[in-house]
Amino acid sequence: MESRALLIDPGDNVAVALEDISAGATVKVSGPRPSALTAREMIPFAHKMATRRIGRGEAITKFGVPIGFATEDISEGEWVHYHNVKSYFVARREEQSR
Amino acid sequence: MTRILGYARPSGPPGIRNLVVAMHTVECSSYVSQQIAAVDPRVHSLGFPGCYSNAYAARLMAALATHANVGAVLLVSLGCEGTDASALADSIRQSGRPVEILRIQETGGTEPSIRKGRELVGKMLGELERTPRAEMTVADLIVGTECGGSDATSGIAANPAVGRAFDLLVDAGGTAIIEETLEMAGLGEIAAARGIHPEVSRELWRAIEKAERFSLQVDQFSIAPGNHMGGLTTIEEKSMGAFAKCGTRPISGVIKVAQRPPAKGLYVLDSVPDPSPFLFGYSNPNDSEGILDLISCGAHLVAFTTGRGSVIGSVISPVLKVCGNPKTYARMSGDMDVNAGRIITGEASVEEVGEEIFQLIQEVAAGRETAAERLGHREYCIPYKSQDLCVNA
Numbered sequence: 452m453e454s455r456a457l458l459i460d461p462g463d464n465v466a467v468a469l470e471d472i473s474a475g476a477t478v479k480v481s482g483p484r485p486s487a488l489t490a491r492e493m494i495p496f497a498h499k500m501a502t503r504r505i506g507r508g509e510a511i512t513k514f515g516v517p518i519g520f521a522t523e524d525i526s527e528g529e530w531v532h533y534h535n536v537k538s539y540f541v542a543r544r545e546e547q548s549r
Numbered sequence: 550m551t552r553i554l555g556y557a558r559p560s561g562p563p564g565i566r567n568l569v570v571a572m573h574t575v576e577c578s579s580y581v582s583q584q585i586a587a588v589d590p591r592v593h594s595l596g597f598p599g600c601y602s603n604a605y606a607a608r609l610m611a612a613l614a615t616h617a618n619v620g621a622v623l624l625v626s627l628g629c630e631g632t633d634a635s636a637l638a639d640s641i642r643q644s645g646r647p648v649e650i651l652r653i654q655e656t657g658g659t660e661p662s663i664r665k666g667r668e669l670v671g672k673m674l675g676e677l678e679r680t681p682r683a684e685m686t687v688a689d690l691i692v693g694t695e696c697g698g699s700d701a702t703s704g705i706a707a708n709p710a711v712g713r714a715f716d717l718l719v720d721a722g723g724t725a726i727i728e729e730t731l732e733m734a735g736l737g738e739i740a741a742a743r744g745i746h747p748e749v750s751r752e753l754w755r756a757i758e759k760a761e762r763f764s765l766q767v768d769q770f771s772i773a774p775g776n777h778m779g780g781l782t783t784i785e786e787k788s789m790g791a792f793a794k795c796g797t798r799p800i801s802g803v804i805k806v807a808q809r810p811p812a813k814g815l816y817v818l819d820s821v822p823d824p825s826p827f828l829f830g831y832s833n834p835n836d837s838e839g840i841l842d843l844i845s846c847g848a849h850l851v852a853f854t855t856g857r858g859s860v861i862g863s864v865i866s867p868v869l870k871v872c873g874n875p876k877t878y879a880r881m882s883g884d885m886d887v888n889a890g891r892i893i894t895g896e897a898s899v900e901e902v903g904e905e906i907f908q909l910i911q912e913v914a915a916g917r918e919t920a921a922e923r924l925g926h927r928e929y930c931i932p933y934k935s936q937d938l939c940v941n942a
Contacts, residue, residue, distance in 0.1 A: 455895075459705060467701055467780070469893055496876070497701035497780035497856075511782075514704070514793075516739065518786035531782070538783035540735045544765055 458482035460515030465499040491528040499531040551911035553685040559645025563683035564617035565914045575630035582625040585666035593864040602631035605934045612807035612845040615644040621673035628654030688722035693843030693851040697836035700779020700856030704790020706892040707854035707873030713903020715796035727795035728818040730760040735785040745799040752803040756819040807845045825935030838930040860884045862921025864929045
């Protein structure tokens with residue numbers, strides 16, 4: 452079964468699911484850098500999937516800009532959301548309040 | 550280009566709707582105001598609930614009462630509230646619009662006030678029939694944009710499509726306003742780079758930094774549980790998606806609530822409270838408050854984008870709803886004006902949907918009803934707030 456995702460900017464390391472993607476599905480990634488990869492877990496519609504391995508502390512890039520950083524190592528095809536991402540804005544705020 | 554036959558006003562720009570406003574100056578007079586407005590769909594009831602006067606709210610009410618889409622105003626006062634109905638009436642009179650004050654305590658309570666109010670409003674509607682028409686083009690329009698119930702489709706479908714329509718509007722000589730500096734958190738550098746000259750870039754920096762400080766102070770971040778469910782993870786991600794609504798043209802300036810853009814072009818509306826001994830709470834308590842802020846700056850109509858789904862409209866100006874999520878559109882199509890979900894399904898490009906929105910903006914200006922107008926939506930919200938006017942606008 453083939454599913455669809457969209458990479459918005461060529462520099463991004465996450466793609467947006469254009470439909471609910473099941474674990475194990477082959478995902479056709481459209482956009483400026485078309486590719487195909489395997490979903491490691493279920494990715495709900497409009498959620499993000501890593502298009503490559505992202506190390507702990509590394510920026511998550513969408514729209515070509517950093518939208519947060521990985522709080523753990525993320526594998527290609529993994530679901531990327533608040534369980535493994537933290538906002539730089541929130542992190543700065545926590546640092547300031549300490 | 551669509552022919553737009555607007556309504557000439559004694560002063561100020563022409564409107565695209567010809568309305569009477571019944572405005573209550575305290576919550577105590579809201580029921581009477583609503584009952585007066587119920588006689589005719591061309592009468593919109595709105596007002597400020599607070600009893601203690603607030604300079605911001607007074608300025609906002611005056612701006613709304615003299616909006617281009619408004620031809621006449623009935624102020625509905627209880628009689629002992631803090632807001633000065635006479636001063637408000639004076640500023641409306643100065644604009645050349647017919648205005649009357651109904652004081653419920655003097656008129657003898659609910660029933661006599663509703664009777665008297667309907668009589669006054671009936672006369673005003675009669676006068677509005679004789680409003681001279683004004684030829685308008687897209688260059689005469691002020692269009693605002695706002696988003697609500699966002700999900701990840703907003704950032705990739707509906708918002709970039711409105712951004713494209715804004716580019717077309719600005720290129721055609723029109724005026725565009727984007728709100729939500731609060732949702733530009735983390736985007737200071739990117740937004741500042743869009744300033745038309747260095748002073749505008751500095752204003753943008755200041756406005757965004759103020760918004761970030763405000764967020765920290767009240768612990769408000771414009772990311773809701775529904776946004777998380779829709780796939781948005783961080784405020785930066787939502788900010789970038791929201792920022793896409795304003796297109797790609799240079800930003801001509803920063804304005805504040807109830808301030809008209811000083812010239813044509815693209816403007817950023819700063820609706821965040823200024824530092825004050827009174828901290829009244831959230832900057833934009835809901836979507837309707839943000840829409841009304843845009844209208845107070847003269848927006849003839851507002852393009853509202855949604856992903857999770859919204860049903861709201863507004864008093865005074867039509868709200869054109871653009872839905873970026875095809876599943877939401879399928880469920881709630883009766884509430885939507887544009888299906889930007891076709892970008893997600895691959896049926897249309899951002900450019901195509903942007904052109905469709907630009908065309909629809911002109912048709913709505915020419916009199917076509919939006920879904921929210923047809924359904925009778927009249928949401929609004931005027932909270933207490935502390936805000937000074939922009940020095941440079």
